[in-house]
Amino acid sequence: MMMDQAHFGEYLLRQQMLHAASLSGLQHRVGADAEPPACETRLLNGDLWRRFHDIGTEMIITKGGRRMFPSLRVSLSGLDPREEYCVLLELSLVGRRRWRWAGGAWTAAGGAEPQSPRRLMLHPDSPAPGHHWTANPVSFSKLKLTNNTMDAQGHMVLTSMHKYRPRVLVVRARDAAALAWGAPHASFSFAETEFIAVTAYQNDRITKLKIDNNPFAKGFRACGQSKCKRKTVEPDGSTEQNDTTDAKRPCSDAASSCSEEGSLRSSSPRSPPLIDSPAPLVVSENISPPPTFYHPELPYMNPLHMPMPLGMWPANTLAGSFLSSPWGATLPPPPANIRSPPTAPAPCRRIKSFTISALLGEG
DNA sequence: TCTACTAACACGTTTGAACCGC
DNA sequence: AGCGGTTCAAACGTGTTAGTAG
Numbered sequence: 001m002m003m004d005q006a007h008f009g010e011y012l013l014r015q016q017m018l019h020a021a022s023l024s025g026l027q028h029r030v031g032a033d034a035e036p037p038a039c040e041t042r043l044l045n046g047d048l049w050r051r052f053h054d055i056g057t058e059m060i061i062t063k064g065g066r067r068m069f070p071s072l073r074v075s076l077s078g079l080d081p082r083e084e085y086c087v088l089l090e091l092s093l094v095g096r097r098r099w100r101w102a103g104g105a106w107t108a109a110g111g112a113e114p115q116s117p118r119r120l121m122l123h124p125d126s127p128a129p130g131h132h133w134t135a136n137p138v139s140f141s142k143l144k145l146t147n148n149t150m151d152a153q154g155h156m157v158l159t160s161m162h163k164y165r166p167r168v169l170v171v172r173a174r175d176a177a178a179l180a181w182g183a184p185h186a187s188f189s190f191a192e193t194e195f196i197a198v199t200a201y202q203n204d205r206i207t208k209l210k211i212d213n214n215p216f217a218k219g220f221r222a223c224g225q226s227k228c229k230r231k232t233v234e235p236d237g238s239t240e241q242n243d244t245t246d247a248k249r250p251c252s253d254a255a256s257s258c259s260e261e262g263s264l265r266s267s268s269p270r271s272p273p274l275i276d277s278p279a280p281l282v283v284s285e286n287i288s289p290p291p292t293f294y295h296p297e298l299p300y301m302n303p304l305h306m307p308m309p310l311g312m313w314p315a316n317t318l319a320g321s322f323l324s325s326p327w328g329a330t331l332p333p334p335p336a337n338i339r340s341p342p343t344a345p346a347p348c349r350r351i352k353s354f355t356i357s358a359l360l361g362e363g
Numbered sequence: 364t365c366t367a368c369t370a371a372c373a374c375g376t377t378t379g380a381a382c383c384g385c
Numbered sequence: 386a387g388c389g390g391t392t393c394a395a396a397c398g399t400g401t402t403a404g405t406a407g
Contacts, residue, residue: 060399060400062368062369062370063368063369063370066398066399067398067399069398069399100366101366147368160367160368161367198367199367199368199369200367200368200369200400200401201400207400207401210399210400211399211400214398214399214400215375215376215377215398215399216374216375216376216377216397216398216399216400217374217375217398217399217400218374218375218376218399219373219374219375219376219399219400220374220375220399220400220401365407366406366407367405367406367407368404368405368406368407369403369404369405369406370402370403370404370405371401371402371403371404372400372401372402372403373399373400373401374398374399374400375397375398375399376396376397376398376399377395377396377397377398378394378395378396378397379393379394379395379396380392380393380394380395381391381392381393381394382390382391382392382393383389383390383391383392384388384389384390384391385387385388385389385390
């Protein structure tokens, strides 16, 4: 199987986990008949992502959690309308490097630091029937990024100055219980959604692009009140006529219309669908090329048997201390059939928690 | 000195409860 | 009583900035 650099790290990690599981007699591979959900996906706000990508996307991470902008919005198609599916977002480390902003450009600066384990998020609408996923854009706008390794709020824990690429996973709900064992899943990623996590913006052009497109940052647009107030008053009381004079470009509605969505509301059925966006849901120039498809070869650990929410990979696996993990020796046997979890799956129900445990009705 | 990080801040947006009229 | 629209304040999200640590 061909594997790009972006996923090599993940591959190594999962192989480590598989190896550890096999030492505990827990190895399980997906059956040859296991099929990933047949579906396709498109990046809806690809235009905006590409504008950031051309410059070098940066995402602020804070201790308390910061939303992504642009957020990931995709449309799914080809799903069985009546079948239940879970949709997940994963942030894969791209390469094994640390990056550094120097001389007006990003350059590699040594090897990657050990990564925090939590990098997988279940979409809050999961599980939902195929018609729900195909009728509404799937948005991860509520996702927050943090550099707090002790985070307990379900945010994505990333490392500053490292590059990541979001990846969307689609899993049949009936397979969710066995997800960790390599349940068949479709996986999609988009090159233009790569970004570098930072604690403060490095590239001024990224800052400007964010301000121009993010409704929450309207106050910082050149024609905005606040910027004038904050930056034009000199200590001597005079008014600094800096570049904002000529920079008083129209604080256009054009800029506003560039924002990824008219509203940041959820795509949940309880909220107005994102289809309400003033921009057409799918227009030709707004569609990304077909995404990379990753065949589900890489097994996951079973979240049922993990003492932590799904996506919280056992700590220190990268450091090779996996075998010291306390849960290794106590794991129950793997399910006999990946399509048929050991216990009858709980009826699918709408949840708000991002943990598979909640999804399965545990706790 | 430089780099990376944090917290406080001001401003705009979102959200939901309260209110009103039909 | 129920519904739909409006108003308003609190909560939230944003980039900026000054200060701190290594």
